Amino acid sequence: MELQRRLWHCPEMIEFRTLADDHPDLAQSPLLRGALLTLKYAREHGSIGLTKTKAFKRVFVHWAVENFDWPGKTAEEMFRYNKVVNEYEFPPLEVLHFLLISLRMGRHFKGEFRLTKRGAELAGAPGRLFAELIPYFLFQIDHASYARFDGRPFGKWDIWMNVINVEADPGTTEAALFETFYGEPQDWHTAGWREMAVFSSCVLRPLEWAGLLTETREEAAGKHVCHVFKTSLWRSALNLDTDDMLRPMSVQ
Template sequence: MEMTRGLWQHRAMIEFRALPDDHPDLSYSPLLRGAILTLKYAQEHGSIGLTKTKSFKRVFVHWAVEHFDWPGKSAEEMFRYNKVINEFEFPPLEVLHFLLISLRLARHLKGEFRLTKKGAELAQCPGRLFAELIPYFVLRVDHASYARFDEAPFGKWDVWMNVINVEADHGATEAGLFEAFYGEAKDWHTAGWREMAAFSCCVLRPLEWSGLLMESQEDDAGKRVSHVFKTPLWRSALILDTDEMLRPVRVQ
């Protein structure tokens, strides 16, 4: 799978703070958690076996499904419908595999996934690993490729993140964020559901997988309504031009 078909817009006006390895907000990142687990598994077992197509073998895929604690993809739910799961059927692992190889934290050697010296070192350093992994994933990966969209939504990361910084500061709906960028009311229940899907999968999902946003859902008159919130990690990790526009939270 090719995820760098065209590198996404560079990091203008987006700065990530360096966080210490023991910073509590790092726990909000599912992708960081999965990376640490994968690196430590490879370290403890010497390597992870690969198939002929250089995907992780099922024994590790099953282990990852059980241990990643991925939001919305619990082991119980995934194994309920599939007793055998391949890497491509667990998209977070497929993306993570690509990232670890691309960042040279691991390499493929003689049918195995093995850590590099840098990967072994960062497996013990969550703050440094976050700094390597998350900016690259959010800002440089072609998210439309693994989401199976022909085209990504129009826009740039510096605009998306600076606007979300303000609009979602006290929570926002997914549809409300779409309208803030594109001036049209689209939703999963309208004719514009494809545009909403592209925005959700290529903009909001990477931020959620990174642990910068979180999503909750509720039913409103039989329709699913998604609410988006900034996590504490967003506030700890990001420095954005629109920070000065944020309103303080009122304490009753």
């Protein structure tokens, strides 16, 4: 897998708060939810079968598609045109498989994916699993490798996240964020759509997969508009330098 050869090193550190295992905001993370389901599946079934190329076998891929409840990739959409789905055709699972092996929560043994002692422990500890999984996913993975783009956006995670912390606090758009960072009013319908795609795939999408951002899409005046909002998990989990620039949340 390309991810194994190209890790995106991030020297700066973003501080994550420690969340209890029963913290309600953890449910907003699709990646955490998929990891918990995968670890629990492997624990309950003893293992997950692998293909000769060491990908998850289709029977588990289909189970994952049906149970992950992944944003924009419902089972109905995934199976609409293909009755058979392989791991590489469901990118969240492909990335998650790599993460679990890299973080030594699982291992490949005799054609099977099996939990390590650490993986079995974290299967019942969502708060600890989030703390292990999400920072590694965001800051160490080369997101361009699974997004199928050659380029990477210019910038660093501490800058991106501190600016988004302020700009997306009341809600913003994908295009407005791009212009804030790069000074050019690009969007999916402009000549700079590829730069927008790279920024979206390598910055905004990982934050959405982590459960820190949520996006809504609409057609306005014949143009595709993507609105970006911080989730309550962002506010619960992150401690950022720009927090003192935020307006206090009103209590109704």
